[in-house]
Amino acid sequence: MTTRAPAPARPGPAAVVIDATGLHYRVLNERIHAAVAAGARSIVLEGVCGQRYIGDGLEGDLAIEVRGVPGSDLGAFMRGPRIDVRANAQDGVGNTMSDGLVAVHGDAGDIPGHSMRGGRVYIRGDAGYRVGIHMKAYGDEFPVVIVGGTVRDFVGEYMAGGLLVVLGLPGGHGRPPGRANDAGRLLGDFAGTGMHGGAILVRGAVDPRCVGREVAIDPAGPADLAALGRFLPEFCAAFGLDAAPVMAGPFQRLSPRSNRPYGALYAY
């Protein structure tokens, strides 16, 4: 298992500042593209309020800091840049992303990491439904989604590769982690339904009733802990967390029982 070169550092003092206040997403994104075309490698977006598609399709060595709440499809189809969000994010963070890093300091909505094929999506707080659905890995493309809090139903549905981690940590301002459901579990129902590749690592107990029938639950092994060692320090550094207690686990691994879950479905 490998990963790409580290994403660029966060924007520094030389960053280009764009005031997004009141701008339609198309205008805001044109300004971002113009700044990138003019050579900016570090951009701060002030006053963001629901503008969609920030970082959509952007490539290369570039760091964007979003101040405010970005709209859906943040970092969609992106390959390379790093995006730090100082607040919550909406649906589709890292949708079909190829590489790069998105760090959300608050919570994220539904389908973060949808069909992601590389790079990292780190969410400090909780995430919604269908986290990491249909993530897939190939060669040195290895997508990673780490959620600091809890996730709701259908996490890792149709997962075909990569790594999904759910930590169950308290929230960013000392608040308890959100509840995935009324039972207070870390995962909602139907975790890993249709899963046929990759692994979901959960820090804490996993109720077998909440996983799909295609999924096996085991204690995390040495390879899983090695994978965590590769990505958790970066996650913790992004949010100023102490990595040691997070790494201490214990972790459970959800993995597919087969890479052909529907092989016997048809009469040939």
Next chain:
Amino acid sequence: MARTRVAPDFAVRRDTARCINCKACVRLCANGVHVWDEVAGAPVADESKCVGCHFCEEHCPTRALSIERAPAETTSGGHWTRSAIRGIGRQAETGGILLGAMGNDRPQMAYFDRLVLNAAQVTNPSIDPLREPMELKTFIGSRPDRIEIARGAGGRPRLGAPLPPLLEIETPIMFSAMSYGSISLNACRSLAGAAGEIGTCWNTGEGGLHPDLESCADRAIVQVASGRFGVTPEYLARAAAIEIKVGQGAKPGIGGHLPGGKVTEDVSRTRRIPVGSDAISPAPHHDIYSIEDLKQLIFALKEATRYSKPVGVKIAAVHNVASIAIGIVHAGADFIAIDGIRGGTGAAPSVIRDHVGIPIELALASVDQRLREEGLRHRVSIIAAGGIRSSADVLKAIALGADAVYIATAALVALGCHVCRTCYLGKCNWGIATQDPALTRRLNPEVGQTRAANLLRAWSHEIKEMLGGMGVNAIESVRGNRDHLRGVGLSQVELDLLGIKHAGSPW
């Protein structure tokens, strides 16, 4: 366990007077029908394995073979057909879903066969396309509500606002989505090459873009489907247009499974998934649960490509297709591809292929009519698909309201396909629907390109002849012009839905 024995569908007739025992049939048949019998010193046939692809028949050097429909009849009459009995037998053995391939073959669904075209006589002279210009060039995409004119230096008029991107094709016929994986790379090469040669488009399906096909990407419509296989920034950047696949005529409402056995090293590289792993396309896109969500994905793709190319949506023709089409236009799509119930597939549950959806003719007429009523027809191009067999079907579809058509089965037939309908077995003797190197090399991509391009040329010539006969000199004059159509033997309800008069009615 009881085994249901169903008589073979095909009879292999071998003329022993002609057979020279060369064993070509034994070597060639991927289904293992022909076996060399050492004792007899002659080939024998296991007809239960024959799919009726006629490869052996056409490659027997002495023409000793003929493959015929097996004459076995059931005593149960027309209702309990052989295929119904065979299907139940297979399901009793396996408990599985019956698979089918290619398109629905129920004859009652073909409204094209009940439509006739018009021609000019005396009062409106016909045009001879051999000597006069005849325009088939078509533009796919959205037209603005009005043209903004600004005055430049010296008062010269110029466009006041940029026009939406349009896809320019030389003939209103494109190759429909067939992924590398469902068909062989040589089949993809043939179609992509022919599209470039003629100046039309091919479609990657949900298979990603193989490196060998990148040179043809400027003529590729690339698909973004629910599995998002192979969707990379280059894939979007290189394409001529992007198609969000929501539905397919052969399997409305369901996703697709490319079995792990077909995910070879090379297919895995293109789809960006491991070798041998099932490639699963879920039934819905999980970021699309509404028209608003569809709009979000359309504009995510437009943003990713800086509004430089058309982004369309492909749907299966279903009961409320007109309302869905309205929503798709409001969502910002530049084209809508509508695939009717006769649309083909490499594999689909037969029960869905044969029973779900509506004929393309009715869908097309209702969508075109509704878009006109809502004043939205200019905002979107319509591509019709699903069972187009000839240039007449193309022209009838255009007269019913299509801007262009997609063909797939017809294109594969041009490459050698004999429509044996067993693509899902992966043993295509013609080297089309297989990834077995011993079989795929039977299809020479240069020959395939020539044959597919010839088909488009021939149909284009025929369309020009039909247009000339109508006394018009541009396909644009026929587009959505249903006065050129008449129905034969159709009920008033059908005529009303199609928006046409019965044959014999004057203008």
